[in-house]
Amino acid sequence: MRQVDPQADFLRAYDDYADAIFRHCYFRLYDRERARELMQETFARTWRYLVDGGQIDHLRAFLYRTARNLIIDEQRRRTNVSLDEFLEKGIDLAPVSGKILEVAADAHRLLDVIHQLPKEYKEVLLLRYVDGLAPREIAHLTGESANVISVRIHRARRRLRQQFPAV
């Protein structure tokens, strides 16, 4: 047991997860500015939860869950998530070499197909491959068992292969 400094620990969590939460918001809203804003609000709300006496056992999952709720609210408010616009202009990335761009073209096409999958498949694929979460972490986030998540990822990949035969 040790005396913790919650403020310093929380700032460390910001350093560790700000990018991940930002990315999580970005790949669901395709709006860089708004994703930044929701990332910031995710941390502020989580901190306020602790101030209000809340207890968090798994901070990373809690942050993702908070961000997920904010995204759902945002999507309800927005008339349309401008995926078409995003697909037109592409992901907002740092400059890269030509070789990586070729690889990226396949990834962009795949992302397009992922967005056409049923919601539960799209969700697990993004969480697993874009956010890089393990099945156990996804289970924690969605409230399902790790086994259910693994099966869903497997089925989602199978659906993806059917709809993305060119690869």
Next chain:
Amino acid sequence: MNMIRRVLQQLGREGYRVHLQPDERQQGRQQLLEFMASHPLRTLPATRTNGFVWHALRPAFWLRPALLAGCLVVAVGASTVTAAEQALPGELLYGVKIYVTEGVRGWLAVTQEAKARLAVSRTQRRLEETTRLAALQRMDAEVLGAVETRLQAQADQTTHEIERLQAKGNAEVAAQLSSTYEAVIKVNELLLQSIESTVQAHQDDQDKPRALAPVISQLQAQGAAAASVRSDAEAQVADAPQEKTRVAAERKLKSVNKSLESVRAQLDRRRSRLTTEAAAQLEAQVDQAQLALTDGQETLEVGAYGAAFARFQVAERTATRAGLLLKAQEQLRVQVPLRQDAVKAKSKSVEADQDRKDKDNDGERKPAVDRREQSQNDRNNTRDNEAKQSQENNSRQEASKELKENLEATSTGQLQLNVNVGVGEGVEW
């Protein structure tokens, strides 16, 4: 399947290249730090296992009374902040409103769009405060000076934030915000003018200088500046690639439809509380917005997306103006100083009412006195009644005198604001 897995992994690598810029990360960290400092967490022993275990406050038994006291302080603080929401310049809680309530909102506005939205919302709050102060007749020279300075600073900040948003390439939102900003300024200018003329009409000295004139002319200048920023942003939307302008115009069309629907619903709900004249003026505004909307739709159909966007902006601005005026018509009551002749007339009317009531009472009593066939007992009863009546009359006269004195002492009355919005005079927003 391996192929899919390979591309998914590529996607993951692609995803990792979406990240915050160092300055964005630093700015966000600083804002979080400030937020945490303003919402402190009490530290208690806690374990940290499996990476993250966070225990919040678990007070020891002896700490509980202190915690209860702390909760009371927080509760009082929260109610102070809530009460401060209605505070006006010059009042004790106004500082809490400006630096605590609005300060916290400022911490969460990290993007340029959020900053610009916040600036417009703050302008609206400052202008509402100014209008309420003017309606309450509390705009003395000192308050007026402070209000002018604050309004100017807020206007400069708003224009700056909207221009920065436009410079960052978000002309569509810049156009929308500058349009709302323009409507807010114009509505408050109209309200102040109406308050000024209502008060002027009830003053003894008609040549007295108009107290609100400096703020009104300040708002006229700010309105012109807002219109110029809006016009620049609209031009940038029109000059964008055709597809982008089309998307912006279609998005604006949806938003105008929503705004109009909302204003119509509000008007229907509140119609019974409005004067016939006010309701007719607001309806004319809504019709004007509808006309601009229809015009915009026709323009959109022929493919002139930039022009359609501008027409939709006019429609939305007019609907916003109607919504704001509706709120003001219902809520604002102008405290007008009553002229001495009006005070006297009111006192006389109170006396006349009293006399009329007395006469009515006499009228009811006389037949009882005149009845010849009444018995002696009845006459005795009548005399008793007359004595009681006379006592009541004396007390009523005293009450009337007191009412007259009070009226002269306060010398103010309330009038519902009737704003002339200039509909039908070719005014276009």
